[in-house]
Amino acid sequence: MTLSGKTLLISAVLSMVLCLAGCKVDVGTDNRGDATGGGFLGTTNAGQGIDADGIWLGNTPENTDFNINLLVRQGNLVMIGRGLAYVGTYDPTVTGSNFAASINVYNSNGLKLTNTPITVNGSRINDTTLTLAVDAIIFNGATIANPQTMNFNLQGDIWNRASSYELISDLWTLDIPAQSYHLEFPILPTGVLNDGAIDSDGCVYSGALQLLDTTKNLYSANLTLTGAGCATLEGDRYSGYASLLPDDNSLLIVVANGTHAFSLELTRQQ
Numbered sequence: 001m002t003l004s005g006k007t008l009l010i011s012a013v014l015s016m017v018l019c020l021a022g023c024k025v026d027v028g029t030d031n032r033g034d035a036t037g038g039g040f041l042g043t044t045n046a047g048q049g050i051d052a053d054g055i056w057l058g059n060t061p062e063n064t065d066f067n068i069n070l071l072v073r074q075g076n077l078v079m080i081g082r083g084l085a086y087v088g089t090y091d092p093t094v095t096g097s098n099f100a101a102s103i104n105v106y107n108s109n110g111l112k113l114t115n116t117p118i119t120v121n122g123s124r125i126n127d128t129t130l131t132l133a134v135d136a137i138i139f140n141g142a143t144i145a146n147p148q149t150m151n152f153n154l155q156g157d158i159w160n161r162a163s164s165y166e167l168i169s170d171l172w173t174l175d176i177p178a179q180s181y182h183l184e185f186p187i188l189p190t191g192v193l194n195d196g197a198i199d200s201d202g203c204v205y206s207g208a209l210q211l212l213d214t215t216k217n218l219y220s221a222n223l224t225l226t227g228a229g230c231a232t233l234e235g236d237r238y239s240g241y242a243s244l245l246p247d248d249n250s251l252l253i254v255v256a257n258g259t260h261a262f263s264l265e266l267t268r269q270q
Helices: 228-233
Strands: 054-059 068-073 076-081 084-089 098-106 118-126 129-134 137-139 142-145 148-154 170-176 181-187 204-211 219-226 235-244 250-256 261-268
Touching: 054 129, 068 129, 068 148, 068 235, 076 118, 084 250, 084 261, 181 204, 181 261, 219 228, 219 250
Parallel strands: none
Antiparallel strands: 054 068, 054 148, 068 076, 076 084, 084 098, 098 118, 118 129, 129 148, 137 142, 170 181, 170 261, 204 219, 219 235, 235 250, 250 261
């Protein structure tokens, strides 16, 4: 299997307005069937917990990184940018406007770079703006990324779109012609993957996408990869999120299992 077929696809994802990603650190919590939450960032009150739920688009203040993508839901946080993916959690019951997230970092081949999680300090400014300050990332004694502050705006037009099994039930594909890579990803009306979910490397996908809050453009994703063609990504308990891109003809899935992470940008076959 060529890892780029099932990698984080960071360069492609960064060009999107949509910032979907699997929102779990270690992916130890299974959100299947969870139908609560999913609103705008609320007004800050002294006794109110942090509610930063939403799909966000941002950049660094010095504009060195554009289209940094962030998804936050019920204490789960994922960010894709700077050639890396950040997957973690924070305590949404903390009151005030600031929170600290515990984050694992994955490179473009899906491998985890953090032996211990780093800290991301978040601050909600108002209903539609959020900032994150990210610690430096050090891997094998080398600095992979310097500390950075990032500013985000809520993408309400994407976040506040309905979700349903009818919208995702179809044959989806991923093609990378330069690598002769092809993936077929058929989703049944129940959200379960059909038996034909397999790529040209012989990696077989099983699992399901399930509804969360039907008023939000967000699905839970739980996948297992089996077969020698999956290479280092073979394994189970991949869990995360999926969302339709604005035209409904693209589906982005991002999942992690604590040691690896990958994303799929799929195209609907019409």
